[in-house]
Amino acid sequence: MIFLLNCINMKVEHYGFGVIRLDGREFRHDVIVYGDFVKKWWRKEGHRVQLEDVEDLFELKPDIVVIGTGYYGVVKVDEDVVEKLKERGIEVVCEDSKRAVEIYNKLLKEGKKVALAIHLTC
DSSP states (O other): OOOOOOOOOOEEEEEEETEEEETEEEOOEEEEEETEEEEEEEBBBTTEEEEEGGGHHHHHHHEEEEEETTTTTEEOOOOHHHHHHTTTTOEHHHHHHHHHHHHHHHHTTTTTOOEEEOOOOO
């Protein structure tokens, strides 16, 4: 399911274990965020990011992708995911989700074309 919110660039207003708030709306599932695009983010394997899990990011074509690996950083990102994104000219940052939100908001404030793919728990 895709949610389009009334915001051109969605700053994360709040992140805590299991919850993220964007443009006044709370989500309690993992999401991909870019511009006004918010989509529930399912992965083939819950705590592993594989190429098929980031197909939306290839289509959205951000300059930077920030991947939030969970509150405790449990999610692992396959090396080929990072390589394929970089091959397409997309910078990749992988951090625990709290730090990922900080980086995403900072880049957004700087006017960067940044996407966030975030795991909310673990």
